[in-house]
Amino acid sequence: MGNIKWIFVLFSLGAILAMAFIGVAVALRNIPLIILGIVLLCVVMGYGFKTKKKMRDQGLL
Known part of the structure:
Protein backbone atom coordinates (compact mmCIF):
# COMPACT_ATOMS: atom_id res chain seq x y z
CA MET A 1 0.00 0.00 0.00
CA GLY A 2 3.02 2.25 0.30
CA ASN A 3 3.67 2.57 -3.44
CA ILE A 4 0.84 4.81 -4.65
CA LYS A 5 1.16 6.32 -8.12
CA TRP A 6 -0.57 9.65 -7.48
CA ILE A 7 -0.84 10.50 -11.19
CA PHE A 8 -3.19 7.54 -11.62
CA VAL A 9 -5.27 8.66 -8.64
CA LEU A 10 -5.69 12.01 -10.40
CA PHE A 11 -6.64 10.32 -13.68
CA SER A 12 -9.24 8.19 -11.91
CA LEU A 13 -10.70 11.20 -10.11
CA GLY A 14 -10.86 13.05 -13.44
CA ALA A 15 -12.72 10.12 -14.99
CA ILE A 16 -15.16 10.00 -12.08
CA LEU A 17 -15.83 13.72 -12.43
CA ALA A 18 -16.39 13.32 -16.17
CA MET A 19 -18.90 10.51 -15.52
CA ALA A 20 -20.69 12.65 -12.97
CA PHE A 21 -20.74 15.50 -15.48
CA ILE A 22 -22.40 13.17 -18.01
CA GLY A 23 -25.01 12.26 -15.40
CA VAL A 24 -25.79 15.90 -14.70
CA ALA A 25 -25.98 16.64 -18.43
CA VAL A 26 -28.43 13.76 -18.91
CA ALA A 27 -30.55 15.08 -16.03
CA LEU A 28 -30.56 18.49 -17.71
CA LEU A 41 -14.15 11.08 -20.38
CA CYS A 42 -12.49 9.58 -23.46
CA VAL A 43 -9.65 12.11 -23.31
CA VAL A 44 -8.98 11.59 -19.60
CA MET A 45 -9.12 7.80 -19.77
CA GLY A 46 -7.16 7.65 -23.02
CA TYR A 47 -4.40 9.84 -21.62
CA GLY A 48 -4.34 7.73 -18.44
CA PHE A 49 -3.93 4.49 -20.39
CA LYS A 50 -1.28 6.12 -22.59
CA THR A 51 0.64 7.25 -19.51
CA LYS A 52 0.37 3.79 -17.96
CA LYS A 53 1.74 2.13 -21.11
CA LYS A 54 4.58 4.65 -21.29
CA MET A 55 5.51 4.06 -17.65
CA ARG A 56 5.29 0.29 -18.10
CA ASP A 57 7.59 0.47 -21.15
CA GLN A 58 10.09 2.52 -19.13
CA GLY A 59 9.99 -0.04 -16.32
CA LEU A 60 8.48 2.33 -13.78
CA LEU A 61 5.50 0.08 -13.02
Whole structure:
Protein backbone atom coordinates (compact mmCIF):
# COMPACT_ATOMS: atom_id res chain seq x y z
CA MET A 1 0.00 0.00 0.00
CA GLY A 2 3.02 2.25 0.30
CA ASN A 3 3.67 2.57 -3.44
CA ILE A 4 0.84 4.81 -4.65
CA LYS A 5 1.16 6.32 -8.12
CA TRP A 6 -0.57 9.65 -7.48
CA ILE A 7 -0.84 10.50 -11.19
CA PHE A 8 -3.19 7.54 -11.62
CA VAL A 9 -5.27 8.66 -8.64
CA LEU A 10 -5.69 12.01 -10.40
CA PHE A 11 -6.64 10.32 -13.68
CA SER A 12 -9.24 8.19 -11.91
CA LEU A 13 -10.70 11.20 -10.11
CA GLY A 14 -10.86 13.05 -13.44
CA ALA A 15 -12.72 10.12 -14.99
CA ILE A 16 -15.16 10.00 -12.08
CA LEU A 17 -15.83 13.72 -12.43
CA ALA A 18 -16.39 13.32 -16.17
CA MET A 19 -18.90 10.51 -15.52
CA ALA A 20 -20.69 12.65 -12.97
CA PHE A 21 -20.74 15.50 -15.48
CA ILE A 22 -22.40 13.17 -18.01
CA GLY A 23 -25.01 12.26 -15.40
CA VAL A 24 -25.79 15.90 -14.70
CA ALA A 25 -25.98 16.64 -18.43
CA VAL A 26 -28.43 13.76 -18.91
CA ALA A 27 -30.55 15.08 -16.03
CA LEU A 28 -30.56 18.49 -17.71
CA ARG A 29 -31.37 16.85 -21.07
CA ASN A 30 -28.64 18.90 -22.71
CA ILE A 31 -27.21 17.03 -25.71
CA PRO A 32 -24.14 19.27 -26.25
CA LEU A 33 -23.12 18.84 -22.59
CA ILE A 34 -23.60 15.07 -22.83
CA ILE A 35 -21.32 14.96 -25.87
CA LEU A 36 -18.78 17.20 -24.13
CA GLY A 37 -18.79 14.89 -21.10
CA ILE A 38 -18.27 11.81 -23.25
CA VAL A 39 -15.38 13.46 -25.09
CA LEU A 40 -13.88 14.60 -21.79
CA LEU A 41 -14.15 11.08 -20.38
CA CYS A 42 -12.49 9.58 -23.46
CA VAL A 43 -9.65 12.11 -23.31
CA VAL A 44 -8.98 11.59 -19.60
CA MET A 45 -9.12 7.80 -19.77
CA GLY A 46 -7.16 7.65 -23.02
CA TYR A 47 -4.40 9.84 -21.62
CA GLY A 48 -4.34 7.73 -18.44
CA PHE A 49 -3.93 4.49 -20.39
CA LYS A 50 -1.28 6.12 -22.59
CA THR A 51 0.64 7.25 -19.51
CA LYS A 52 0.37 3.79 -17.96
CA LYS A 53 1.74 2.13 -21.11
CA LYS A 54 4.58 4.65 -21.29
CA MET A 55 5.51 4.06 -17.65
CA ARG A 56 5.29 0.29 -18.10
CA ASP A 57 7.59 0.47 -21.15
CA GLN A 58 10.09 2.52 -19.13
CA GLY A 59 9.99 -0.04 -16.32
CA LEU A 60 8.48 2.33 -13.78
CA LEU A 61 5.50 0.08 -13.02
